[in-house]
Amino acid sequence: MSEKPHLSVLDRPNSYIGRSVPRPNARRLLAGRGQYPSNVSLPRMVHVAFARSPFAHARIVGVDTEAARQAPGVVGVFVGEDIAKICQPWVGTLEHFAGMKSAPQYPLAHNVVRWQGEPVVAVVAQTRALAEDALELLLIDYEELPAVTDPETALDPDTPLIHPELGDNLVFGSKVEAGDIERAFAEADLVVEDEFHFGRHTGVTLEPRVVVADYDPSEERLTAYHGTQTPYQMQDVYARHLGLAEENVRVVVKDIGGAFGIKLHVHGEEMTTCALSMLLKRPVKWSADRLESFVSDIHARDHRVRARLALTKDGRILGYDVDDLTGVGAYSVYPRTSAVEGNQVIKLVGAPYTQQHYRAVLKVVLQNKNVMSQYRAVGHPIAFTVTEALVDKAAAELGLDPMELRARNYVPDDAYPYKSASGFTYEGLSLQRSLEKLKEMIGYPELREEQRGLRDKGVYRGIGIATFVEITAPGPAFYGVGGARISSQDGCSMKLEPSGKVQLAISVNELGQGTETIVAQIAATELGIAMEDIRVVTGDTGATPYGGAAWASRGAAIGGEVTVRAARALRDSILEVAGASLQTSPSELDLRDSLVVSREDGEELISLAEVGRIAYFRSDTLPPGFQPQLSVVRHYSPQGLPFAFTNGVHASYVEVDVDTGLVRLLNHWVVEDCGRVLNPKLVDEQARGGVAQGIGMALFEECLYSADGQLTNGSLADYLVPLSSELPDIEVAHIETPSQYSEIGAKGAGEAGTAASPAAIMNAVNDAIAPLGGRVTAMPMTPERILRSLKRI
């Protein structure tokens, strides 16, 4: 027996782990060979276009479809009742959110429309253009009803009810309390408070939502080429709501043109398109245009938060008191609900700090607006803007440097595991080290010096710091316990090809974040082969093990760990075959450079190709009864704590033109700790892209509604997405505190950029304009809002 210990995947020779390997699958995209669902075209395929409600709230009095049916190329016209006959409505609630309620939502509006843009009638025609022509011939009579648009009055007794059967416009209410908040505030030396407003914005995936539904009645089989980040969830939803056998539903998504949380919710258009394919028994395609995206892709944020912070005079944080009101549109979104964001806000305010007292109250209310639900960094940008804006305000009152006030109150790096005031347990964070690293990175004293010098010349620059603690890689406590059929585990299968190369199929799919690359890095390392010798398959429920797929920054933590386990199983199987063939114990063998070698002295014995040849074609040369098992599958659900908490800190350096109110972003820095870094370049890029979306939230993006519920800026010319010329370079650095609950030790990295960049920018803007008495607490921080705060308009 060899005395050498078995190596963990982290200690193996020729490791790919921690290396910035470029993404092999990016070459295809660079050549214009992407396989996006919007490219899918099938024989006999027809196209659907939707008539949408022009009103925020109205009763559908009558629909005359006759002229549309006679229009050229029209295959069929379908109203809500037609689709409801074969597609069950859904209700976006979770059982563990006590008292939560929402109304049944139908794929097409049922009697009443509840937001401008809600789909009402589906027209199917030979081309999208012909379907749109026919839409104009529909005669839909509406009786307009009063629109409920302001969350502040949504619960007033004289406000109309959006769903009368619910009794009020409240979707969910919750409260988190710890310690004695009243006493803490009564005894505090300093209390600072503000009211914050966060506008609605949306994901703006560059490829809009698309599905091509192909129902084959001869097999009762539905194949949906659907731009979704959660194909298994959609397999389940399509099966249950359309009355199909789950194994007969296949969801395929190879490439996807952006997701960011937008593409994991159930929207009526995709459900209708699948139902239409069943009714018409032929492929039906729906591809949103940009206006449809703006009025029907889920929106995000929309919070009003009143918050106050109590401190001692020496700058010790006693506690936060928070009141969050969020408007979520006309329904709670299915199946993840529209309460998760608010629920995270009320648990995350003050998360980096050792506060003993805490109170946070949440109200989630309905509105006659497009639905609102989870988008990248769910709740975090709200929670950390509130947290960190108040810390800066307190630092100013106390005459302390904002870095110093943070450092005094962080949960110390040696205090883990640590239970937060809101009840979360952090396995291990590095708040203190992260801040130190950030200070170094930005050259803090010099930057302050520069700021002071320029201020004397009438140039107003500001430095903003913002910390985050982030929920990643959730286990079943997130959705599963609430009754939602959303998997928190993932599966990975691998097979050795006769050539000695490997096919790997995994349920965590590729959104461009690099899943296929990191799993190949891990598998190649564990198997002792080159990454190029692994073909990775994702995004096909018919070809991969069942799993949760891509949401809540889970790819590296869960997908990475399941890959280690599957690769180890395949490795063991390979060594068993090699041992049987070489008449030696598998424990004497190892894998390296696509070879089976002696563990003891590294002697090269046989190649993996030879193992494949023997196993598949010459099993007669193996001992009687020995059956090679060169296909394996493993599943992994996160172990230990319910979430893998990560942390980090952002800094923003801005210049505010106090005459125009325009903000110029000069620099942005991020230090983040996502546990083991598997591919530093890919983690950097997640941070940078996340920061860009946070910048959008902070300065540019807002879905603007009129008082009667009309979206007034539903185009990319009117809704401001950050452009290259508006963004700064974004520098990223890492601290690594690996999770001890998994071998790979990785935590989530996809949302850290978005979690606190808005907070850093708000603090930077306010730092810049503080000498002039300005302070902005509403996002986006438009020139108008900045000039108003400066009393210049």
Place this chain on the structure above:
Amino acid sequence: MSDINYELNLTVNGERGSFRVSPRLSLADFLREELHLTGTHVGCEQGACGACTVRYNGDQVRACLMYAVQAEGAEVETIEGITESGELAALQEAFHRNNALQCGFCTPGMLIAAADLLKHNPSPDRDQIRAGISGNYCRCTGYHSIVDAVAETCSGGTKEATQ
């Protein structure tokens, strides 16, 4: 709606062809649906996002803002053709090395815009690169790595790739 189709003769990626198209068909839809050149992407259909950027007689244009019939007699190049000619190879390599793409939906248009920038200004600084690609939205990267890739291409002795 008009059901009269017009004759269209043009050269796409070096291949000449004759078609009959509806006068309302956009150049982007023509390329994608008639010629199956799906590397040209459609993101907004109003000229804002740049995902449909192609070359028209050597200049970059928004294929969603042109009707196919306007391309009568023209030479149109798409990402497929420009890739196969090898003209963009250095830029594509730099994008790959720098991970200057995530979902890849903006990438064909971004590459064509970046090549156009380098044609007119072979050694732009970072601000000029940012200005040069500011007509092309990318929702994934935050642009930093795209700027890196373009900067690397123009400073790395690979100018022949863009001439």
